[in-house]
Amino acid sequence: LRVDRSFLANTVLAILVTVATCSLWSAGERRIDVYVALYTLSYFVVKAVLAPRRKGVDWLAIALAATFFACVAYRVWEVLSR
Amino acid sequence: MLYQRAGVVIAVSSSILAVATYLLLGPSPLLALWIGLAVVGASMALTPPEPRPVNVSKLVLDAFENVERVLEALGARGSAVLVPTDSGVYAVIGDSVDPSRLSSEDVRSRLVLRAGRSLAVSLKVPLPEVESESPCEALGETVVDRLGIATGLECVEDESRGELSARFHNAKAVGFSRMSEVAGPIHGVIAAALLARIRGAPARVASWRRVGSDLEVRAEVLRS
Numbered sequence: 001l002r003v004d005r006s007f008l009a010n011t012v013l014a015i016l017v018t019v020a021t022c023s024l025w026s027a028g029e030r031r032i033d034v035y036v037a038l039y040t041l042s043y044f045v046v047k048a049v050l051a052p053r054r055k056g057v058d059w060l061a062i063a064l065a066a067t068f069f070a071c072v073a074y075r076v077w078e079v080l081s082r
Numbered sequence: 083m084l085y086q087r088a089g090v091v092i093a094v095s096s097s098i099l100a101v102a103t104y105l106l107l108g109p110s111p112l113l114a115l116w117i118g119l120a121v122v123g124a125s126m127a128l129t130p131p132e133p134r135p136v137n138v139s140k141l142v143l144d145a146f147e148n149v150e151r152v153l154e155a156l157g158a159r160g161s162a163v164l165v166p167t168d169s170g171v172y173a174v175i176g177d178s179v180d181p182s183r184l185s186s187e188d189v190r191s192r193l194v195l196r197a198g199r200s201l202a203v204s205l206k207v208p209l210p211e212v213e214s215e216s217p218c219e220a221l222g223e224t225v226v227d228r229l230g231i232a233t234g235l236e237c238v239e240d241e242s243r244g245e246l247s248a249r250f251h252n253a254k255a256v257g258f259s260r261m262s263e264v265a266g267p268i269h270g271v272i273a274a275a276l277l278a279r280i281r282g283a284p285a286r287v288a289s290w291r292r293v294g295s296d297l298e299v300r301a302e303v304l305r306s
Contacts, residue, residue: 010129017118
């Protein structure tokens with residue numbers, strides 16, 4: 001059975017996102033940026049390991065990275081402004 | 083395209099639900115769930131349609147068979163140099179071909195051409211289009227994903243020396259004896275042709291050997 005690695009990557013990403021959501025939800029985590037950070041991490045791990053093909057520019061990677069850095073910047077600013 | 087449309091539907095509906103959840107409940111794990119689904123949907127939508135490896139494989143292998151027939155009919159001997167041109171990569175086959183003396187126009191337009199002191203045969207290498215700009219990635223996409231003539235690939239490119247070393251796992255034996263004699267196995271020809279195309283310089287199959295069911299190939303750029 002041959003499975004295209006791009007489709008495999010999407011399946012693995014869906015599993016990782018589900019596991020991350022269930023784990024954090026059951027741990028009582030309510031901060032959205034923690035969830036987004038884990039989704040971003042999952043996406044880049046899948047991208048690095050399975051190298052899925054993309055139509056043109058990978059806008060999702062750019063959007064996730066930008067959101068992740070915005071969340072980190074917000075947390076840093078929060079700590080500094082205390 | 084159904085897969086990509088399903089991705090768009092999942093991404094859009096999850097985004098709408100995320101906004102509605104945020105407005106009604108504020109930040110909550112349910113909102114995170116919708117964001118996660120939107121990420122998966124967007125990833126599906128960005129995946130290009132699956133290439134049809136069986137059809138492409140058949141077309142390319144048939145084209146290689148024709149190359150083999152021409153080589154056999156001409157009794158071609160010597161070695162092959164893969165020359166990149168504007169319209170594709172050509173295999174110039176003859177005794178001691180000097181790539182620096184070849185005219186791109188002759189390579190493109192003539193079947194038999196003068197290469198140094200002897201005559202050479204110029205044949206276009208049938209290659210499927212690949213987007214990658216890395217020879218190793220392009221080789222994996224061509225040989226493993228599209229043609230299916232190997233189940234896996236280990237590939238290293240030494241860009242400074244202009245060399246590419248590849249090991250094809252379970253390399254399918256494709257019986258083109260004359261082509262193997264003058265240019266190397268089909269896997270090697272494709273590796274050298276991709277190296278020539280991406281690096282924009284003539285290349286050749288430097289060496290190859292069978293290791294059980296695997297095939298090891300070394301291709302190199304010919305610097306003038």
